[in-house]
Amino acid sequence: MNNPLDVDSPEEDGPRSTTRTVVAGVLVCSLALALGIGYLISSQSPNMVDAGSTPTAPASVAAERPDDSGSPTQTGPTGGTSETESEGPPAGAPGETATAAPAESGATPGSGSTPTGEGVSGEPGQSDAELATVEQPVSEPVALGEPAVVTAGLTAAVSAMEAIEAEAFGIGEIAGPALRFVVTVENTSDEAVSLSNSVVNVEYGPESLPAVQLTGSGATEFPASVDAGASVSTTLVFSIPADQRDQIRILLNVEASSPIAAFVGAAPGEEG
Numbered sequence: 681m682n683n684p685l686d687v688d689s690p691e692e693d694g695p696r697s698t699t700r701t702v703v704a705g706v707l708v709c710s711l712a713l714a715l716g717i718g719y720l721i722s723s724q725s726p727n728m729v730d731a732g733s734t735p736t737a738p739a740s741v742a743a744e745r746p747d748d749s750g751s752p753t754q755t756g757p758t759g760g761t762s763e764t765e766s767e768g769p770p771a772g773a774p775g776e777t778a779t780a781a782p783a784e785s786g787a788t789p790g791s792g793s794t795p796t797g798e799g800v801s802g803e804p805g806q807s808d809a810e811l812a813t814v815e816q817p818v819s820e821p822v823a824l825g826e827p828a829v830v831t832a833g834l835t836a837a838v839s840a841m842e843a844i845e846a847e848a849f850g851i852g853e854i855a856g857p858a859l860r861f862v863v864t865v866e867n868t869s870d871e872a873v874s875l876s877n878s879v880v881n882v883e884y885g886p887e888s889l890p891a892v893q894l895t896g897s898g899a900t901e902f903p904a905s906v907d908a909g910a911s912v913s914t915t916l917v918f919s920i921p922a923d924q925r926d927q928i929r930i931l932l933n934v935e936a937s938s939p940i941a942a943f944v945g946a947a948p949g950e951e952g
Contacts, residue, residue, distance in 0.1 A: 685735040697946075706708065710839065711916060720726065729838045730827055740757060740783075746921060754786055757789050758894070760821070760910075766882070767925040768836070771950045773915055773943075782807050786860060793893045793950050796929065798879055807922065814939075816933065816936065816940050817939045817940070817941060818939065818940045818942050819939045819940060819941050819942055820942075821929065821942035821943065821944040822941075822942070822943055822944075823943070823944065823945050824825070824838050824841065824930075824943050824944070824945035824946075824947070825837065825838065825839060825915055825945075826943075827866075828932075828941040828942070828943060830865070830932065830934050830938060830939075830941050831869075831934065831935075831938040831939075832872075832908070833867060833868050833869025834865065834866070834867055834868075834869065834873055834906075834934065835865070835866050835868070836863060836864065836865045836866070836899045836932050837863070837866075837943075838861055838862070838863055838879045838940050839861070839862050839864060840861060840862040841859060841860070841861035841862075841947055841948065842859070842860055842861070842918070842951075843857065843858075843859060843860075843922065843925075843947070843948040843949065843950055843951045844858055844859070844860050844897060845857060845858070845951055846858035846860075846894050846896065846897040846917055846919060847896050848894075848896070849894065849895050849896025849897070849898050850894070850895040850896065852919055853892075853894050853895065853896070853919075854892075854919065856892060856919055857919070857920065857921060857951075858897065858917050858918060858919045859882075859891075859896060859913065859917070859918050859925065859928070859947050859948070860897065860899075860916070860917045860922060861915075861916060861930070862913050862914070862916075863880060863913065863914050863930075863932060864911055864912070864913040865878075865903075865906050865911060865912055865913075866906075866910075866911040867908055867909065867911065868909065869904040869908055871908050872905050872906065872907045873905060873906050873934075874904070874905045874935075875904060875905055875906055875934060876902075876905070877904050877935055878902045878906050878929065878932070878933065878934045878935075879932075880893075880902075880916055880930065880932055880933075881930075881931045881933075882920070882928060882929070882930050882931070883929045884920050884921075884924050884925060884927065884928045884929075886927060891918040891919060891928075892918065892919045892928040893916065893917070893918050893919075894918065894919055895917075896917070897917050898915055898917065899915055899916060899917040900914050900915045901914065902914045906929070920947070922949050923947065923949065924946065925949050926944065926946050926949075927944070927945075928944070928947050929942060929943070929944045930942070930943040930944075931943075
């Protein structure tokens with residue numbers, strides 16, 4: 681007769697198998713979960729270290745480099761004498777470039793430096809445009825018919841002045857009483873002198889009113905230059921009322937870098 685204890689009955693074997701299956705499934709899930717968490721931690725650790733820590737490669741290289749005695753240089757949190765500290769922080773260390781750049785560039789306030797390009801009024805080497813903004817001095821006036829020194833080696837004189845009835849030739853010109861005179865420039869230097877920028881102005885009356893220049897009635901253009909040892913002349917016509925010629929002033933401006941030559945006196949009031 682068989683012992684009933686030696687053979688598992690179907691009622692007992694069924695629940696036991698189900699329990700083992702559930703336990704095995706729980707173990708497998710736990711193991712998988714643990715492996716997944718470990719993988720995530722290991723994959724995130726390098727990024728966390730790169731984002732929040734300072735690169736230590738220069739320090740580790742310096743620590744392995746031997747000093748003059750042949751023993752590795754000791755470095756650590758407490759400092760100590762090392763080649764890295766004696767030579768200064770490694771290139772590219774955080775914060776070093778930002779503090780060094782302002783000290784090396786730019787003028788210190790109060791250093792007295794002057795920006796390049798600022799010139800002194802009338803300084804040699806200025807362009808014609810710059811000299812045009814400088815107020816030119818007027819030389820001591822001379823009488824009509826007398827020579828005046830324009831610059832070294834260059835003199836000028838006013839001659840052959842006469843009263844005429846001028847014709848209107850150019851746009852805006854008005855025919856009427858005018859003065860016609862000749863300006864002669866003599867060059868006693870060894871080089872030719874340019875007259876291309878020469879300008880003649882005339883003022884008349886006690887209030888020094890500007891006279892209007894006319895281009896007709898025998899007027900000629902100013903010569904472009906005067907050769908060394910030579911002289912040139914030009915004829916000029918200015919409209920001036922006949923009753924206001926007791927006091928006229930003729931101003932000759934040859935170049936912006938030289939004083940203005942002035943000629944003063946009384947001019948003929950009537951034609952002929």
